[in-house]
Structures are given as structure tokens and as C-alpha cells.
Amino acid sequence: MQQALDIAAKTLGLDFLVALPTHILDLDNWDFLGTSFDSIGTGLLPFCIVPPDAPSKQAKKVQAELQEWVRQCDMSDEAISGAISSANAKKLYNAKGYLPSDWSEADTQLELHTVLLGAILGVGHSLVAAHCKAFAHNKRIRTRLQAAINKKVGPKLGPALMVLHFQLHH
Secondary structure, X not given: XXXXXXXXXXXXXXXXXXXXXXXXXHHHHXXXXXXXXXXXXXXXXXXXXXXXXXXXXXXXXXHHHHHHHHHHHHHHHHHHOOOOOHHHHHHHHOOOOOOOOOHHHHHHHHXXXXXXXXXXXXXXXXXXXXXXXHHHHHHHHHHHHHHHHHHHHOOOOHHHHXXXXXXXXX
């Protein structure tokens, strides 16, 4: 998974995304069929990405939890040849998404989501191209768009709504 993410990031010219156990386990649960020709289903949400080096307390807490899960998986792999406890498996399968608390986190989620899409679908897929085009357009109008969203719903809710809207309507 990490190799696929690295190749996608390099090919697309975007930041690198670290594969976490939750991303890998989520692959089992993602619905790739969708409801229409241009839909990929219910999976691949950008909320599964916690922006690296995010400044908020919430992001640091989630990052610490994810690192603890990684350590637990590594330790259980070394101790009992790959089997993890049911409690740890349940934690991994019930991973929560991360809602961005500011605009820089939202922008990072959208960028790294592009990398995730490229790794899963392939960098030549039409959905990845559409996402890259929409992300580039978003970068051009970012300042005006963020100001308008802040005015409409406030700076705390705005980033999360933007990521959700982008996911649903790009």
C-alpha cells in the first residue's frame, strides 16, 4: 500500500501520504461499485486522512491514537506471528474519520485524498484526473471561496463542509 501511495504522489506531483493500518483495513470495507457510472461508491472518503503535522489538539490526539495502533499491530505481529487481538482488530475496523479544524487541514486532506485515489484507482483513471482538475481549480479560487464559506457557516464548520462538498460534487 505504501509503495502504491508513493508512486501515485510522485506521479501526480503531490505530497506523500503515509499508509496507516486503518487505510489498509478500510480497503476491505470500501464499496467500489457506486450508484451510477461516474460514482465510486461510499468509500475513499478524505476524512480517513489525518493531515500530517496538523497543529490542532484534535489532530494531534488522533495522530497519537493511530501511532499507538501501528505500534500494537507491529508488536502483535512480532509476538504472535501476525495475529492481532480482537480488541485491537475492533479498534482498527471502527476507525473514526477526522474532521478538519482549519482551512490548511482541509486543503491537505483534499490533496492527500487525490494521492489515495491515484493509488487505489491508478493515476490514469478518469476520476483521478477529474479530482486533480477540481483540486487545481479549488487552489485558484481558495481565498474567495474560504471567505464566502466562513461568512456563511463560520470558520469552525466551513473546512469540514468544504471537504464533504468537494468529495460529493467535484
